Amino acid sequence: MDNTSRKRWISLYVENDVGVLAKIAGLFSGKSYNLKSLTVGETEDPTVSRMTISLMGDDKTFEQIKKQLNRSVEVIKVLDFTDLPIHKKEILFIKIHSLKKDEMEEIFRSAAVFGINICDCDRASVILESVKTESENDDVLKYYKKYYLSRMEAVRGGSVAVESVSKSER
Amino acid sequence: MKIKGTQLFVKALKEEGVDTLFAYPGGMAIDIFDALYGETAFNVVLPRHEQGLVHAADGYARATGKTGVCLVTSGPGATNLVTGIATANFDSVPLVCFTGQVPTNLIGNDAFQEVDIVGICRSICKYAVTVRRREDLGRIIKEAFYIARTGKPGPVVVDFPKDIQNALGSDEYPQEVSMRSYKPSAGVHMGQLKKAAEMLCSAKRPLLLIGGGVNVSRGGEALSAVLEKVKAPVVTTVMGKGAIPTDHPLYLGNMGMHGCAAANTAVSECDLLFSVGTRFNDRITGKIEEFAKNAKIVHIDIDAASISRNIVVDVPIVADAKEALSRLAEILPPQKHDVSEWVEKLTSIKKQRPIVQDGGGSLTPKDVIDEINRRYRDVIVTTDVGQNQMWTTQFLELKGKSRLITSGGLGTMGFGLPAAIGAKLGCPDMPVVCVSGDGGVQMNIQELATAVCQEIPLTLCILNNSYLGNVRQWQEMFYGGRYSCTCLRKRKSCGEWCSSPNAECPPYIPDFVKLAESYGLQGIRVTRREDISAAFDRAESCKNAPTVIEFIIDRESNVLPMVPGGNALSEMVTEFKKEGR
Incomplete structure (x- = not known):
């Protein structure tokens, strides 16, 4: 057993019913588990939703979380993605306004460097769209906060993850 | 034939073999009570408060092993159930609680006597659901009874809006349940059980710790069968008491905070703690680090989440207590060591240090x-x-x-x-x-x-x-x-x-x-x-x-012995005198 807390990934299949999200979210808050992000959406089967959950915890707590999820009547399947080869991406929007011309140019340049899209703009505002891993998005956000904090808003979606087909290790 | 939701409700209870219904009427349940009028298939019991109602259903379920059924109205009727639902949930008691609800078109409008009882109960029951469509009613009731009584039993809340109660629909009540998300574990992992059996018969100081799970699964006879094959002393938790007759020669008593000396000594000194149907909560373990310190621990429980949560165990087995004990009795090899000395040591502690209460002649x-x-x-x-x-x-x-x-x-x-x-x-x-x-x-x-x-x-x-x-x-x-x-x-x-x-x-x-x-x-x-x-x-x-x-009784009688919270089980307080006396 490892007592150190580290980041974990769970992919959860649940019934696509009213209240299931509240049930799962409530489980985390009620038992004081450290939830980092949770995303949910319908799957190829509209009666099933799939959640991607990232959390911090040690081995013992994480085992307990998986068991608690498993015993919930609404949960169909719990997959532990922590040490599996997976693809995971998060969407991050950053809107920056009141930009001068040189700032605008700098943003277009830096966006190209980071490989992120400018999905909308007018003469003094831009919206950046970054689809990356959570930690890469952390870096992107850090960069723009450094220069534009008072003129920006950021929205993050939380990660979605899927098991890879070709990679044998991460 | 088309029938009303309330009529299907009555039919469902009959098909589930319900003989007693604990029920308190109100505005959003009045239609259901109308359907019950003149019904002779079950005794409709009218308590005086919904909390009394749900505890009565709980007592009924624990006494009979059947599912207790509650019916109350919306709002305060439903919220008055909350403590009782949590009580039943904690002790794994099968209940199905029907709560009236405002019509679906009013849900969310802060209508008179509207509460989100499903939301309130989510963390204190096994399952909670609102019936949103008349065509789902039969399936939901069937599933509710199935979920309540299978696996680790528990309370289920079925929120039943007034318009669904009155809507006409099919008169069919399903015979089968098929839920992809709920499959209570069945059977026992025989490999693990064999390992546990081997440990039990080769231990020098074995001890059986019996929790409430053995009573819930009605596993007392299976436990007796095990004790015919292996000589091992037995201690119980508060909830496990009665799983073995208290006059059984191998029974030592309750362990834990207010347990007896023999039982707590046994836990502290055993080399194998074979535990069944307990979740090792803090009232049982005392100081975790000192708990059964020198023992290997086997833990059989139907709830995987109870295993290795508080106490790390050596052999975990997820299974129904009764089934696991029955299979264990079948496969137990002969005992390798003579454990008489161990048993005698504990039974003599039991004799010499019983729990006493001396009122000096006055009523205790x-x-x-x-x-x-x-x-x-x-x-x-x-x-x-x-x-x-x-x-x-x-x-x-x-x-x-x-x-x-x-x-x-x-x-x-x-x-x-x-x-x-x-x-x-x-x-x-x-x-x-x-x-x-x-x-x-x-x-x-x-x-x-x-x-x-x-x-x-x-x-x-x-x-x-x-x-x-x-x-x-x-x-x-x-x-x-x-x-x-x-x-x-x-x-x-x-x-x-x-x-x-x-x-x-x-x-x-x-x-x-x-x-x-x-x-x-x-x-x-x-x-x-x-x-x-x-x-x-x-x-x-x-x-x-x-x-x-x-x-x-004496105004200041105490419950002794006592292991103060956070102390090791070996640190029992057996006497306490008030200062100045």
Whole structure:
């Protein structure tokens, strides 16, 4: 057993019913588990939703979380993605306004460097769209906060993850 | 044929074999009650408060092993169930609770008597669901009963809006359940069980720790079968008490915070702790690091989440207690070591250091429990919560079909009386005794009316020390004797905070004898131990109504021995003298 807390990934299949999200979210808050992000959406089967959950915890707590999820009547399947080869991406929007011309140019340049899209703009505002891993998005956000904090808003979606087909290790 | 939702509800209860329905009407349940009018298939019991209702259904379920069924209205009717649902959830009691709800088009509008009961109950029940379409009704009720009684049993809430109640739809009630998300574990992992069996028969100081799971699964006989194959002493938790007859030669007693010396010594000194159906909560383990320190631990439990949560175990087995014990009895190899010395050591501790209570000739709680022990071979005893509960679990003997019903996990005051009523309704041929305290009994005292109306005899024993005794004991032992808000005689005119009861204290209210009389019942006050037996005689002579016996006990009797919270089980306090005495 490892007592150190580290980041974990769970992919959860649940019934696509009213209240299931509240049930799962409530489980985390009620038992004081450290939830980092949770995303949910319908799957190829509209009666099933799939959640991607990232959390911090040690081995013992994480085992307990998986068991608690498993015993919930609404949960169909719990997959532990922590040490599996997976693809995971998060969407991050950053809107920056009141930009001068040189700032605008700098943003277009830096966006190209980071490989992120400018999905909308007018003469003094831009919206950046970054689809990356959570930690890469952390870096992107850090960069723009450094220069534009008072003129920006950021929205993050939380990660979605899927098991890879070709990679044998991460 | 098209029928109304309420009619399908009645049909569903019949098909589920429900014989008793605990029900309290109201605006959003009135249509269901209309469908029940004149119904003879089940006894519809009307309690006096919804909390009493759900505890009664709980007592019924624990006594019979069947699913308890509740029906209440929306809003306050539903919220009054909450404590009872949590109580049942903690002790794995199968209940299906139907709550009326405002019509679906009003949900979310803050309509009169609307609450989100599914949201409120989500974390304290096994499953909660709102019926949103009439065509789902039959399936949802079928699933509710299935979920409540299978796997680790628990309460299920079915929220039933008024428009669905009245909507016409199919009259079919499904026979089968198929849920992809809920598959209770069946069977036992035989490889793991063999490993556990091997450890049990090769241990030098084996010990069986039996929890409530064995009682829930009705696994007592399977446990006896195991004990015929292997000689190992047995200890129980509060919830496991009765799984093995208390006069069994290998039984040591309850362990844990108020356990006996033999049982707690056994846990501290065993080399194999073979535990079944317990979740090792803090009242059981004491200081975790010291718990069964020298032992390998086997843990059988139906709930995977209970395994290795509080105590890290060596052999985990996820299985129904009864099934695992039955299979274990089949495969147990012969014992490798002679364990007589170990068993004798513990049984001699049991003899030499029993739990005693010496009142110096005056009436003690033990005298009352001893009378129950002498009087009945088969009996259902319910308790409230606090000292009355701990004394009962310490001194009660359980033989034959006897059963102890107590709120172990949640520790819900007010549980005892309604649970006794439910138990008696479920088992009319068994004598039922409730051991309560003067504090807890007042939390649902109104249910005396329910027992009167149901014309059932039961004996309500109130151990009256005029205190919220358990908290008072903690205040005496750990808070310097500062009796903060635990005296039930204290009046405003008493003035200052008071920590010393004396002869001048104001009289106790209510007068339980007169209270009993106001319900048309016998009320008996017993102050001397020699009058106990006669009081029980009088109670038994009454065949169609409860009897209230108030026992005036020493105001400051303590539950001992005690392992103070956070201490190791070996650090038992057996004596406590108040300073200055």
